[in-house]
Amino acid sequence: MSHxxxxxxxxxxxxxxxxxxxxxxxxxxxxxxxxxxxxxxxLLVCATIGLWGILNILYTIWYGIGVWGLNKTVGWAWDITxxxxxxxxxxxxxxxxxxxxxxxQRWRTGVNRAAEAMTIFAVMCAAIYPGxxxxxxxxxxxxxxxxxxxxxxxxxxxxxxxxxVFAISTYFTVSLLFWYTGLLPDFATIRDRARGLxxxxxxxxxxxxxxxxxxxxxxxxxSLVLAGLATPLxxxxxxxxxxxxxxxxxxxxxxxxxxxxxxxxxIFSGFAMVLTLMLITRKLLNLEEYITIGHIESMNKVIxxxxxxxxxxxxxxxxxxxxxGVLYEQYAFENRIFGDYWWAYASMMTCNVIxxxxxxxRKLRRSVAFTFFLSIxxxxxxxxxxxxxxxxxxxxxxxxxxxxxxxxxxxxxxxxVGTMGIFMTxxxxxxxxxxxxxxxxxxxxxxxxxxxxxxxxxxxxxxxGRGWVDGSYGAAAAGMASPKSPKDADYDKx
Amino acid sequence: MQLESFTTPARVKSxxxxxxxxxLIMFVIGVLTNMDNPARIWTTLLxxxxxxxxxxxxxxxxxxxxxxxxxxWFVLIKRLCEAMAGYVKVGAILMIPILLxxxxxxxHWTDPHAAHDPILVGKAPYLNYGFFWLRSIIYLVGWSVFAxxxxxxxxxxxxxxxxxxxNSSLVLSAVFLLFFGVTSSTSAWDFLMSIDPHWYSTLxxxxxxxxxxxxxxxxxxxxxxxxxxxxxxxxxxEEHLHDVGxxxxxxxxxxxxxxxxxxxxxxxxxxxxxxxxxRDRWENYPVLFFGTVVLNFVFPLLVLIxxxxxxxxxxxxxxCLVIIFGHWLDFYMMAMPGSMKAYSHTLGHDAAHHFxxxxxxxxxxxxFLTFCGLFTMVVFWELSKASxxxxxxxxxxxxIIHHT
Numbered sequence: 094m095s096h097x098x099x100x101x102x103x104x105x106x107x108x109x110x111x112x113x114x115x116x117x118x119x120x121x122x123x124x125x126x127x128x129x130x131x132x133x134x135x136l137l138v139c140a141t142i143g144l145w146g147i148l149n150i151l152y153t154i155w156y157g158i159g160v161w162g163l164n165k166t167v168g169w170a171w172d173i174t175x176x177x178x179x180x181x182x183x184x185x186x187x188x189x190x191x192x193x194x195x196x197x198q199r200w201r202t203g204v205n206r207a208a209e210a211m212t213i214f215a216v217m218c219a220a221i222y223p224g225x226x227x228x229x230x231x232x233x234x235x236x237x238x239x240x241x242x243x244x245x246x247x248x249x250x251x252x253x254x255x256x257x258v259f260a261i262s263t264y265f266t267v268s269l270l271f272w273y274t275g276l277l278p279d280f281a282t283i284r285d286r287a288r289g290l291x292x293x294x295x296x297x298x299x300x301x302x303x304x305x306x307x308x309x310x311x312x313x314x315x316s317l318v319l320a321g322l323a324t325p326l327x328x329x330x331x332x333x334x335x336x337x338x339x340x341x342x343x344x345x346x347x348x349x350x351x352x353x354x355x356x357x358x359x360i361f362s363g364f365a366m367v368l369t370l371m372l373i374t375r376k377l378l379n380l381e382e383y384i385t386i387g388h389i390e391s392m393n394k395v396i397x398x399x400x401x402x403x404x405x406x407x408x409x410x411x412x413x414x415x416x417x418g419v420l421y422e423q424y425a426f427e428n429r430i431f432g433d434y435w436w437a438y439a440s441m442m443t444c445n446v447i448x449x450x451x452x453x454x455r456k457l458r459r460s461v462a463f464t465f466f467l468s469i470x471x472x473x474x475x476x477x478x479x480x481x482x483x484x485x486x487x488x489x490x491x492x493x494x495x496x497x498x499x500x501x502x503x504x505x506x507x508x509x510v511g512t513m514g515i516f517m518t519x520x521x522x523x524x525x526x527x528x529x530x531x532x533x534x535x536x537x538x539x540x541x542x543x544x545x546x547x548x549x550x551x552x553x554x555x556x557x558g559r560g561w562v563d564g565s566y567g568a569a570a571a572g573m574a575s576p577k578s579p580k581d582a583d584y585d586k587x
Numbered sequence: 588m589q590l591e592s593f594t595t596p597a598r599v600k601s602x603x604x605x606x607x608x609x610x611l612i613m614f615v616i617g618v619l620t621n622m623d624n625p626a627r628i629w630t631t632l633l634x635x636x637x638x639x640x641x642x643x644x645x646x647x648x649x650x651x652x653x654x655x656x657x658x659x660w661f662v663l664i665k666r667l668c669e670a671m672a673g674y675v676k677v678g679a680i681l682m683i684p685i686l687l688x689x690x691x692x693x694x695h696w697t698d699p700h701a702a703h704d705p706i707l708v709g710k711a712p713y714l715n716y717g718f719f720w721l722r723s724i725i726y727l728v729g730w731s732v733f734a735x736x737x738x739x740x741x742x743x744x745x746x747x748x749x750x751x752x753x754n755s756s757l758v759l760s761a762v763f764l765l766f767f768g769v770t771s772s773t774s775a776w777d778f779l780m781s782i783d784p785h786w787y788s789t790l791x792x793x794x795x796x797x798x799x800x801x802x803x804x805x806x807x808x809x810x811x812x813x814x815x816x817x818x819x820x821x822x823x824x825e826e827h828l829h830d831v832g833x834x835x836x837x838x839x840x841x842x843x844x845x846x847x848x849x850x851x852x853x854x855x856x857x858x859x860x861x862x863x864x865x866r867d868r869w870e871n872y873p874v875l876f877f878g879t880v881v882l883n884f885v886f887p888l889l890v891l892i893x894x895x896x897x898x899x900x901x902x903x904x905x906x907c908l909v910i911i912f913g914h915w916l917d918f919y920m921m922a923m924p925g926s927m928k929a930y931s932h933t934l935g936h937d938a939a940h941h942f943x944x945x946x947x948x949x950x951x952x953x954x955f956l957t958f959c960g961l962f963t964m965v966v967f968w969e970l971s972k973a974s975x976x977x978x979x980x981x982x983x984x985x986x987i988i989h990h991t
């Protein structure tokens with residue numbers, strides 16, 4: 094019995110009979126050579142949109158948040174909707190890196206790097222909104238607790254809004270460290286292939302990594318500590334975001350299911366965004382052998398799971414609102430479904446509850462085009478979820494004379510679109526200058542996930558007459574493990 | 588890879604039987620001394636039976652979820668979880684007489700006076716005899732049928748090499764998880780939350796589920812320890828125990844997370860209709876109520892956090908016992924206070940004022956031990972029906988060479 098083994102009924106995680114050298118080549122290649130015109134055009138377009146967003150932020154700061162559509166009852170609208178939406182998107186990376194590690198899901202190595210990058214960029218976009226919605230951004234440092242010259246005026250430690258400050262800044266810090274630690278050996282790999290100034294820059298980025306045993310040992314221990322810290326943080330961030338609403342007594346906000354339901358929703362939207370971006374990236378950078386249909390299918394399953402959890406939560410809320418017998422709770426949900434914003438509720442239900450159920454069909458969850466389409470549908474649906482929670486719970490409050498309809502102004506729309514521009518700009522820069530797939534981690538699973546190895550294990554299993562092998566064996570081996578003739582006869586010696 | 592047949596060791600049988608007998612004696616004494624308080628007797632039975640039923644069901648959930656997640660390492664302990672699933676039908680059958688005879692004592696909403704309570708009148712379309720029974724039957728029959736189908740399919744695989752049974756297990760698991768996803772919440776509302784019929788919490792269903800899931804992981808670990816000590820499961824190593832330990836640790840924290848979320852949000856918002864649930868428990872059962880947090884969170888957190896502890900048989904053994912008891916206590920605390928409050932109100936104003944809220948007596952401990960014994964006997968009997976090693980499972984070799 095060899096040291097490595099994978100059941101041959103598993104789909105390969107690395108296709109194309111790759112050697113370790115092939116992996117380095119394929120992934121590092123994207124950071125080398127001249128800049129492609131398509132990338133440059135995309136960067137310019139995204140940066141322009143981002144700039145437009147920044148101009149609108151400056152406009153808001155200059156004139157005050159009166160330029161938004163907020164009114165007497167609706168004090169939070171697009172600002173906090175966008176904040177929660179972005180924070181939610183920033184959940185997939187750390188989940189893939191930390192929690193899927195606990196569940197031993199090896200496919201995470203194909204997408205963790207890009208997902209973590211996305212996490213960091215999404216949290217940066219999210220952080221903009223609480224900052225600007227305060228109105229006087231030059232006083233934003235008031236949110237941090239420190240001995241100050243404002244007399245006894247401290248932050249309110251009892252407020253979940255303050256807990257949010259702590260949660261998000263901790264999450265951002267740990268995610269950044271986790272992401273960057275993983276990048277060190279990969280930067281060194283790129284450095285070793287580079288010359289001149291480029292080599293010097295990547296050497297600095299790699300902290301002078303040389304890959305000695307001691308460095309790897311410390312790398313492993315640090316990764317373990319950071320993964321341990323990141324696991325509860327994945328839960329804590331969106332939990333505390335949900336506390337912002339659930340600690341209140343607003344019907345539709347105050348409900349105990351919010352913490353886990355927000356976390357599930359965040360993972361749901363995070364995976365959708367990972368798919369949206371990675372389906373384009375894998376195509377443009379020719380990474381189909383590293384982010385395989387199997388990877389896409391696994392992510393789609395996580396989407397179906399979290400989408401179903403979110404669906405159960407929606408129905409629970411709806412049922413308990415009726416069951417509670419509280420008039421205001423009942424009205425809040427009646428208003429969501431039949432009120433002025435019925436279209437937002439209907440969009441949310443369709444996009445988040447019904448659409449992920451389509452992935453029960455194997456053909457659909459393995460279709461790249463359909464997955465791409467659905468990932469965008471889910472992104473839209475999760476935006477509507479936050480809009481429904483925030484705006485429909487506020488716009489008709491306890492005093493009917495102050496009931497108002499809220500619509501965004503062009504400034505709010507521009508800021509939202511602008512953060513997408515900022516996000517995409519950062520992602521494009523990442524995709525060009527950073528290894529988008531974790532080179533070292535993919536190498537670490539080659540012997541259990543590479544197709545040529547799996548084909549070998551299939552032959553072994555057949556020779557040893559393993560019990561699952563029968564008439565259908567041929568189909569399993571041909572269709573799933575697809576043994577290809579090794580182009581490098583030495584692959585076993587690596 | 589060979590089939591590993593299992594016969595329940597005599598010592599396990601006598602421990603199971605011993606627990607059952609001692610428990611029954613205590614329980615009967617408890618019943619005789621509490622004839623004036625039938626609500627206490629029936630609520631104890633309901634909470635205990637429902638707890639063990641759900642622990643067995645969580646074993647089935649674990650099999651189904653790990654099957655769907657293409658888990659390789661757990662294949663060697665799969666049969667233990669399937670044996671737990673074998674208890675579901677026993678718990679389901681026992682539920683029928685408990686509900687049939689005990690319902691009017693346990694559930695305040697069944698009281699004829701409920702017709703004068705405007706809140707309960709509002710809930711009557713959901714909380715009424717007919718619909719409650721219909722739902723109960725759907726849960727109990729549904730869970731038992733899924734347990735039967737999934738376990739049968741898995742056992743059949745042993746004598747039929749091939750991939751067909753594995754593929755069926757994926758389909759069965761997926762359908763079961765859908766059914767379970769809905770019924771695990773709704774059944775928690777019905778069997779437990781409706782004991783406090785005025786009160787409601789959207790998190791309640793998931794909280795109940797997590798509680799039994801941790802306990803089921805503790806049962807799995809305990810079974811591994813016991814079976815290994817009798818020389819069975821020779822391929823199961825400390826690596827497998829470690830992984831089960833990780834689930835125990837992680838989901839103990841997850842339980843605490845949900846406990847805190849539910850408690851803190853209600854405390855913070857301070858809406859009297861909601862806080863009454865916790866106020867009742869704070870004031871009348873402070874030790875037991877906060878004791879669940881110590882047993883189910885503080886203890887596992889401190890004891891199981893290190894890697895070494897999850898691989899040490901002695902530490903895991905103690906942790907398992909504490910967790911199994913702690914989550915039963917959690918169920919007891921979900922059920923008993925609501926039923927006692929309703930009961931005390933039936934005594935008239937003066938008596939209600941002097942009512943002494945029961946703690947853990949012979950009755951409760953007896954019921955717990957009885958069900959421990961019954962559960963042990965049924966699960967080990969189920970375990971002896973099939974090979975301990977699912978020899979034809981496509982991931983069996985992955986599980987054998989598993990190392991962290």
